[in-house]
Amino acid sequence: MQFEITDKKIINISSDAAIVFAFSEKEKNKKYTPHNSFIDLDKELGGQIKKACDLEGFSAGRGEYISVISVDKIPASRVIVLGLGAKKEFVWDDLRRAIGSLAQKLKGKIDSVSLSIPSFEAESSPEIVARVISEGFILGSYEFNKYKKSNGRELSSVIFSEVQSKDQKVIKKNIEIAENFSKATILARDLVNEPASTVNPTFLAELAKNIAKKDPNIECKIIERAEAEKMGMGAYLAVAKGSDTPPKFIHLEYKPQKKSREKLAIIGKGITFDTGGYSIKPADSMVSMKGDMAGAAAVLGIFAAISKVKPSYGVIGLIAATPNLISSSAFLPDDIVKSMSGKTIEIITTDAEGRLALADCITYAIKEGATEIIDLATLTGAVMVALGPDITGLFSNNRDLVEKIKAAAFTAGEKVWELPLEKEYRKLSKSPVADLPNVANTRYGGPITSALFLQEFVEKNIPWAHLDIAGPAFIKNGNDVSGKGGTGFGVRTMLNYLMEEKS
Ligand code: BES
Ligand code: ZN
Numbered sequence: 001m002q003f004e005i006t007d008k009k010i011i012n013i014s015s016d017a018a019i020v021f022a023f024s025e026k027e028k029n030k031k032y033t034p035h036n037s038f039i040d041l042d043k044e045l046g047g048q049i050k051k052a053c054d055l056e057g058f059s060a061g062r063g064e065y066i067s068v069i070s071v072d073k074i075p076a077s078r079v080i081v082l083g084l085g086a087k088k089e090f091v092w093d094d095l096r097r098a099i100g101s102l103a104q105k106l107k108g109k110i111d112s113v114s115l116s117i118p119s120f121e122a123e124s125s126p127e128i129v130a131r132v133i134s135e136g137f138i139l140g141s142y143e144f145n146k147y148k149k150s151n152g153r154e155l156s157s158v159i160f161s162e163v164q165s166k167d168q169k170v171i172k173k174n175i176e177i178a179e180n181f182s183k184a185t186i187l188a189r190d191l192v193n194e195p196a197s198t199v200n201p202t203f204l205a206e207l208a209k210n211i212a213k214k215d216p217n218i219e220c221k222i223i224e225r226a227e228a229e230k231m232g233m234g235a236y237l238a239v240a241k242g243s244d245t246p247p248k249f250i251h252l253e254y255k256p257q258k259k260s261r262e263k264l265a266i267i268g269k270g271i272t273f274d275t276g277g278y279s280i281k282p283a284d285s286m287v288s289m290k291g292d293m294a295g296a297a298a299v300l301g302i303f304a305a306i307s308k309v310k311p312s313y314g315v316i317g318l319i320a321a322t323p324n325l326i327s328s329s330a331f332l333p334d335d336i337v338k339s340m341s342g343k344t345i346e347i348i349t350t351d352a353e354g355r356l357a358l359a360d361c362i363t364y365a366i367k368e369g370a371t372e373i374i375d376l377a378t379l380t381g382a383v384m385v386a387l388g389p390d391i392t393g394l395f396s397n398n399r400d401l402v403e404k405i406k407a408a409a410f411t412a413g414e415k416v417w418e419l420p421l422e423k424e425y426r427k428l429s430k431s432p433v434a435d436l437p438n439v440a441n442t443r444y445g446g447p448i449t450s451a452l453f454l455q456e457f458v459e460k461n462i463p464w465a466h467l468d469i470a471g472p473a474f475i476k477n478g479n480d481v482s483g484k485g486g487t488g489f490g491v492r493t494m495l496n497y498l499m500e501e502k503s
């Protein structure tokens, strides 16, 4: 998809469709308010746009659209009026999603669109609008069609019209940011969508090495099973025991231009397939468990894009990759394993495997001198019970970090909601035989007790956040900005986070 910027007026641009916008209204005889170039184009078309909207009962709901043929009155073949929903509720992400849904619907039908960047009263900045629109087009067009016929070709060109020359540079830069972020998101989606027989730990490790090879600012180290054993990663390796495919502990490192004392560790859960192990999952729950490496996919997406973001501090990406399988050598309920931290863990269920791998990643991050830790993990089914399929559970021991992650997620249009690290619930996780059990003695509060497990491995003074992405990382039905399956959740939130300088 190509993006072009021009100072030409939309009425003078040739494309398959000129897009204009409208907000919905709830008044009796007014269903929508025209926005942006609607009025200009309507004049050129002799009032045909308004007429079509009224005739068809167009109400400008978000993503609702109407197409009007322009019968050669303007160079664009048609005008598309795109609804943005109610103005009162409008946030930037509504524009991203409206565009995303339009991109899906126009697939295979339309090749080029033109639009002028709409301005909105509340703190309108054209560069942000251009970024949101570009992300909407790219992310909405994505589908995983490697093994099936595609729904049709995606748009090949988007022309932003009426951009004054003084604004062109900054708008171009923001389109490039959108392209970089979306490409990284799509990499994560592809990794999640590709079956686990292909995307195994070796595949992830090779990809990590390739990312580092292409980029002088990034280094990559792969720790094999034998070395991980020497380092004492007994929790992670317990999960890896059941599989012949070798586990790979992936360490990516971004080095800033100027040396910095700050080092952020981004940890991604990298269970390439989760059968549950001997605490086997019911057949229905096992479907989609190829997505249990969505956190790892996000880390790889982030590193594929990080050099263009250029954070001024060090960033390490850690993935303890392994599937959770069953074999005669697999770990068992009742096993007691020793984590890298020295803490022993009683295995109550082999299906709570992610936290074992993550625990050793956290200890490793601390040994590497991390000054801040953020993990992304499809950790619990229970977080979906709590927050539904669209929202990530956010836990943190640091207020400032919570606010920054929330802001970064809001900019990305990715939904997060904070849940508490309730210390009273620590007593729900006691083991008679080890320092701690791998699950609490109750199902209630599952996402919280799981986060509390991870917190046991975080040193008190290190700011840490845990994102339980089990809901939005993998979606059954698709949405306006993502097809079915992997969404790449977390990539754009984290890239936004990295874009903000540490204060
Ligand atoms: N990978 C799952 C969590 C999950 C479930 C992610 C559904 C995405 C969709 C995790 O390893 C797991 O099995 N968690 C258990 C925890 C339980 C054993 C305490 C769960 O959620 O049931
Ligand atoms: Zn599991």
Ligand code: ZN
Pocket: 271, 274, 292, 351, 353, 354, 378, 379
């Ligand atoms: Zn899992």
